[in-house]
Amino acid sequence: MTTQTLPIYQIDAFTDVPFAGNPAAVVPLSGWLSDDVMQKIAMENNLSETAFFVPCDGGEADFHIRWFTPTVEVPLCGHATLASAFVIFNQLGFEGDLIKLQSQSGVLTARRDGEAIVLNFPKQPIKAETVSSDVIDALGGVMPVETFGVVSRDTDIVAVFDDASIVRNMRPDMSTLAKLADRGVIVTAPGDKTGLDMVSRYFLPALGIDEDPVTGYMHCVVAPYWAEKLGQVDVVGYQASARGGVVACKIDGDRVHLKGEAVLFVKGEIVLPA
Template sequence: MADTPLPIYQVDAFTNHLFAGNPAAVVPLDRWLPDTTLQQIAMENNQSETAFFVKTEDGDADYHIRWFTPTVEVPLCGHATLASACVLFNQLGVTGNEIRLQSKSGILTARRDGDAIVLNFPAQPLVEDIMPDNIARALSPEHAIACFKVASRDTDYVLVYDNAATVRDMVPDMSVLTTLAERGVIVTAPSDSDDCDMVSRYFLPALGINEDPVTGYMHCVVAPYWAAQTGKTNVIGYQASARGGFIDCTIDGDRVHLKGHAVLYLKGEIFLPN
């Protein structure tokens, strides 16, 4: 266990003003703590994700990053990576324009772009599937036109709907979704406005998060799909949660560039027993 206080930051990601976007906790470390301690910190923070990173001597990366929900470690998280880059650039004095991050999903990068940050993440291909009965009971199946699973982690379902209003107004039965063995359910539809190309939401109560506010990983799923449908390489996604947020997505082969802003909300210290 650590014998000195750990710094902690909370950042609102994928927004340019406080109390919007997706809040993430960020905990820089000098060395890795036991996984049980990392999970306890994430549970105590009670944010959808807490990011931890350690400087690495690996020639391919500058830092090693990991992400934890209140209940489990996840292999990829966009908003907590954006929050971590915000802390590194704006609080910890990193002077370069790009940070390379080693993760369970390979090497990721975060690059300055004016006052925004661009993440370079792996695209998440889809495979067609049949909508399970329990997901149909929890959501609004009558307007769904397709069902997929995320190929890289076949526990996430993706339901495509025929109109954005259905996605925005959806009131899922969380008591059903909580019982799913699957990790989460993404719902998405073409936009009905000029300010974005697609409208999406992400429900994952099985991981202790009823609805994620604005999700970078999810846009690595839906952006390539809607780019293929529209014939564009650049698409704007809106995540229609209560906090809401836009993500500018550029498809580059098997990578997705996610552009967004982040705003520091708080910084403090964590005190762990010796």
């Protein structure tokens, strides 16, 4: 059987050490594969996201990037973008300190900042929304102080609590959450340690991921919320998953700057039928 090979990297994002942060697969391409093949690669990788990118031929961006969970393509993903930028800077010999990435969410940028990378992402507007009692029960039965939905991604709902320990210790009923019509659930509370402004988690079993370890997109939701509450421009979030990760955020109008590091864990090849 004739085969073709593709490079693949696994990067731990939003961390400076292996086995922490959020792992993402990164597959650089010279041209797009079919959507079906990219979805199958993401399913085979079984990570929260696999990023694919191709060089742009002219225009305002350097690359066009797309992201897939094991089950669906998503319009925005922070940690897999950070991972892709890490690969472009450190494995592909990109010259310069700024990468422009065309995506479903517009042009994103990734800027080298010492050992870290700063992403420039769109702020995610929110809207008032009542969360059903089924969701509250699945989260453990504690009533949030506020709930809202994400305008740009209507599959997501957000529950705000007044105590970070509620968020840290939450053990959701994933089987119930998985039945909630492709809805992801973000939970967040004020920070409980020096240097942390917020503590959050992100559950989305309906989209093939029980809990995302560290989420750039989610911080484009919760960082503007807490920045407004606290009267600050700069806020630091901790995502309290089992792996955990810190995301430094800066609100800049309708944009959010997300700063984090990344490390290479796996470098190899995908073998596909030609």
